[in-house]
Amino acid sequence: MILSLAITLAIQVLATMAALTVPVLAPAAAAGTGIPATLVGVFIALVYGAAMASSLASGSLVARYGAIRVSQACLLLCGGGLALAAGGTAWSMAASALLIGCGYGPVTPASSHILARSTPAHRMGITFSLKQTGVPLGGGLAGLVVPSLVLLWQWQGAALAVGAACALMAAIAQGVRHGFDADRNPRHRVSPAGVLRPLGLVFAHRDIRDLALCTFFLSAMQLCLTTYLVTYLTDEYAAPLVTAGLVLALAQAAGVGGRLLWGYVADRWLAPNLVLSLLAFGMAAAAMATALFDPDWPLVAVVLVSMLFGATAIGWNGVYLARVAQLAPAGQAGQLTGGTLFFTYFGVVLGPPAFAALVSATGSFAAGYAGIGAVLLAVGAALLRAVAKGRA
Template sequence: MKVPLWVSALAGTLLVQTVCAFASISVPILGPLLMERAGLLPESIGLVSALSSAGICWFLASGGPMLSHFGPIRTLQIGMASMALGMLALASPFGAVGLLGAVAIGFGNGPNTPAGSQILIRSAPPAHRTLIFSIKQAGVPLGGALAGLLSAPFVVAHGVLAALVMLVLVLLACCLIVQPLRATLEEERGPAAHGWARALVQPAEMVRCVGALRAHPTLPMLTALGASYSVMQACLTSFTATFVYARYGLSLTEAGQVVAVMLCASMVGRIALGWLADRMGHALRHLGLQAIASAMSVVLLVIAGGHAAWTLYVCAALVGFTAIGWNGVHIAELARLAPLHLVSSVTSAASLFGFVGSVCGPLVFMAVVAWGGGFEAAFHVMAAQLAFLGAITLLRRPA
């Protein structure tokens, strides 16, 4: 029996998403040993993370012609090869080489959203499109969970160099596994963009990419809401462990378990909310309601999470389900609203703004804490901005 095209497309993009998340999230887990090997302070891993995010933004802003030239599957393969080279650079004892490797890792991680969207929008049945996009996006927390479970024990048993080699081999193996999909999933490629290399260093390409958001009147609002979600998600993933450790007196192990529950719930949430959005229709309205529910769950975590051990885990699961379970619905709606030939450009531009929010959100959070508001006030500010954008979204007429 012939496998439906959308099944192959989903399996391939989910595998790549999971492997890339596994590799990229393993880097901060290996951080202390990597920084020690490079002769840098342990906190320098923050610079590695920042440069990796910059690499993602670089591809999202300027990689559209590259995607058009090579096609989505080949671009994903090039991305994983770039991540593998970045991992090898991190193994260098010279700090500057490792920092360049961080940029390569981010650049290689960048194609997942636009290339995956281009593949799935052509093959996913419309009645189940949001669910399929959400399953693909569930690869991010799945890869993160695998990194937490596997990378740390591996590096303890075999050392940091062996761990980096393991990550390189996993990435290259995934490149080979998805190679057969090129024959079926790249049949409808557009004309090659021969100026793709120059576009990587031309600011005009970034302007063109962002300009794609004018293709539909709802796209700017949808992008703003996605950036607001990204701000909230970045703060949750960055500060939840520290918050519950300091506020509720948990051990570091227990704080890590709380975060693990939150991320596992987000994986379930991405799939369940994708299914629900397909049933409801009007995904923008769904995202607006979810934004308000997310803000309420964050407030609940802050004010009620410490009443008992079970309430903290329940609140963390609720936060993960709502506030980190939005991504698949959001990307599916971006792809639905965009003209078919602009799907990768629109998702790239919207994701670019999302990553800017991921950088700015924690900085604002830290500023609120530093000004004396504490973690509680900072979480309330982040919840308020998300609820505000959600309310504005609900006032718009559905597209």
């Protein structure tokens, strides 16, 4: 179990770092390419749009080629996407986003396939949560390492260096492929029609379907926190940029701790659906408290609310993925995870633009956070109703 967790965590870290490298180096790239750094939102939308499609194909690909082989291909796609980004044109950036998204989408379903086979049932929550810390860790590495690489080798060299790291990780994974891919079926058919099969499987399992639909809103909340908090703090709380960045970093750190804590709670004390329901209520409360930020608030209060926001809005993923793996029939964890991630990534694609539209209509980030907080109250109630009906 330790080896499977270590390899899937490392792959997740590198794939996430690759997905966030271009947003981090965007200001430096803008100076040389003339492409506005503000278009980074379009880049992220393309990444997750491609990830939606590729996550659906992941189940069939894992069944035929094995989870490690698919993960290696994902890392190479991410590396190739970063090489394209170094081209510095609008078209190469768009192609880069699509290629990285195609690589990012199957990473989680492939790792779920591995972990579902190697993890005891009573450790699912904490194991999947540990693996999912790779997302904030990858984001943190992008924020810490990429700017230094830009100083050393310019922005193109930074993109190529992270791409090379992805290729190196793909080579390292070859050493464990024989054991982890022993269940692959080379005769398994991969067809366009089979790409939609994970969606059919999701809707055939009511509990998994309901979880998938809820994660559309949970992921939207997560991205609205990480995308807009710094701007909100500088514009409406009047915090200096460095202070706002530090608050976001603390929220991200709380998200890492939250992923581990909620996974442990779901394994030891509370049913996973109940944990997810409480987390939805928690992030709704944090969003509404965030909407009340005022320049008269002490900074320590803003930090505490933001860390609660991070612990809940960033911390739910491991419990959710473990629950999907628990509910999935034997051998179908990867396909069902891919199907549910279609809805999760859809929330990532649509959530921030919807939030931005609400802010634009009201002229207030506070209204945006209050609005999405109200939506999460309804999601928490829906999950709690499922628990009350004995469906957890």
